Amino acid sequence: MTRALITGGAGFVGTNLADRILSDGGRVIVLDNLSRAGVQENLRWLTERHGTALDVEIADLRDRGVVARAVGAADHVFHLAAQVAVTTSLDEPMHDAAVNLQGTLNVLEAARARTTPPTLLFASTNKVYGRLGDIELVERATRHEPAEPALRGRGVGEDCPLQFCTPYGCSKGAADQYVLDYARSYGLATVVFRMSCIYGPHQFGNEDQGWVAHFLIRALEDRPISVFGDGKQVRDVLFVEDVVAAMQSAQENAQRLAGRAFNIGGGPRNCLSLLELLELIEELRGQPPAVDFGPWRQGDQRYYVSDTSHFTAATGWRPRVLPRDGVRRLHAWLMTDRSAASAAA
Numbered sequence: 001m002t003r004a005l006i007t008g009g010a011g012f013v014g015t016n017l018a019d020r021i022l023s024d025g026g027r028v029i030v031l032d033n034l035s036r037a038g039v040q041e042n043l044r045w046l047t048e049r050h051g052t053a054l055d056v057e058i059a060d061l062r063d064r065g066v067v068a069r070a071v072g073a074a075d076h077v078f079h080l081a082a083q084v085a086v087t088t089s090l091d092e093p094m095h096d097a098a099v100n101l102q103g104t105l106n107v108l109e110a111a112r113a114r115t116t117p118p119t120l121l122f123a124s125t126n127k128v129y130g131r132l133g134d135i136e137l138v139e140r141a142t143r144h145e146p147a148e149p150a151l152r153g154r155g156v157g158e159d160c161p162l163q164f165c166t167p168y169g170c171s172k173g174a175a176d177q178y179v180l181d182y183a184r185s186y187g188l189a190t191v192v193f194r195m196s197c198i199y200g201p202h203q204f205g206n207e208d209q210g211w212v213a214h215f216l217i218r219a220l221e222d223r224p225i226s227v228f229g230d231g232k233q234v235r236d237v238l239f240v241e242d243v244v245a246a247m248q249s250a251q252e253n254a255q256r257l258a259g260r261a262f263n264i265g266g267g268p269r270n271c272l273s274l275l276e277l278l279e280l281i282e283e284l285r286g287q288p289p290a291v292d293f294g295p296w297r298q299g300d301q302r303y304y305v306s307d308t309s310h311f312t313a314a315t316g317w318r319p320r321v322l323p324r325d326g327v328r329r330l331h332a333w334l335m336t337d338r339s340a341a342s343a344a345a
């Protein structure tokens with residue numbers, strides 16, 4: 001039986017991925033330092049559900065020895081642990097770089113040291129494309145949209161020039177490039193996902209990261225939602241079940257896909273502006289949530305929608321869960337597990 005290492009496995013995406021692999025009968029090692037508020041709840045949930053098929057290493061990615069041991073025991077590595085907030089990266093760029101860049105090098109070096117290196121999937125971000133400020137946008141009632149019909153219909157492809165912006169964009173972007181280069185320079189089976197907004201159960205969203213969950217948590221608590229900018233910024237959203245399926249597919253096809261980066265998100269059929277999410281929340285709750293508008297935040301993209309056609313062509317994967325359904329499912333999870341979620345908000 002194969003064993004997967006998930007760094008950041010107690011986090012939102014990692015917990016969903018671990019649960020899927022374990023439910024399919026696989027074995028999983030979770031390496032996580034539990035620095036994200038609330039994720040201890042995820043780990044407790046995973047341990048209760050899966051018992052001894054799950055190995056847990058409470059450790060820091062910056063600890064080379066522990067990382068080497070964990071990578072040494074795995075056939076597949078999903079490298080998801082990270083300092084995830086742009087805001088924190090602006091306050092603490094050294095910490096951000098140490099975790100996101102040095103930590104990734106620790107994982108890569110541990111993989112390279114193996115006689116038979118594991119496959120490696122890295123969770124990168126659409127932020128590697130920068131603010132995309134040169135996309136000409138038209139303003140509609142609830143959203144900004146690209147003026148160019150082809151871009152509106154397809155989204156942003158992997159051929160978009162890289163433009164690292166904010167320390168988080170730089171650390172994740174540099175790590176993204178190293179991961180791709182370890183395929184070129186050392187022949188490792190590495191794949192990069194440049195992910196857009198992922199949402200779903202086990203997400204402890206806050207003002208700094210995880211906006212879909214954060215908005216819902218605020219609405220559930222009858223607290224005002226802060227919107228930075230005009231609320232018409234558009235993101236493609238992807239339900240976590242869909243990203244987990246994509247990650248499993250990338251791992252299964254890693255030898256063939258080695259050295260490639262893919263944009264992964266909901267694509268043009270699953271995009272939402274912040275104002276449109278507020279409307280969905282109003283439908284779910286039967287009343288409009290309270291909203292405070294503030295100035296734009298540094299590095300915020302007014303429009304980002306992924307063109308996922310390359311990954312679909314390579315593997316047949318496509319998103320299945322529509323935002324209306326996914327947001328309803330996340331809302332239901334937050335209603336039943338609210339105490340844990342609100343403790344982290």
Ligand SMILES: NC(=O)c1ccc[n+]([C@@H]2O[C@H](COP(=O)([O-])OP(=O)(O)OC[C@H]3O[C@@H](n4cnc5c(N)ncnc54)[C@H](O)[C@@H]3O)[C@@H](O)[C@H]2O)c1
Pocket residue numbers: 007008009010011012013014031032033034035036039059060061062079080081082083084099103123124125126194195196197198199204210
């Ligand atoms: N969720 C999204 O919308 C999204 C979008 C783009 C990219 N990503 C990337 O996907 C990955 C997973 O995101 P997520 O939403 O599950 O985030 P998350 O914060 O829920 O999970 C990250 C996990 O990493 C752990 N961690 C942080 N620093 C660590 C360290 N030094 N050592 C060990 N563990 C550490 C945290 O405790 C947490 O459990 C991240 O790399 C993130 O940058 C996420």
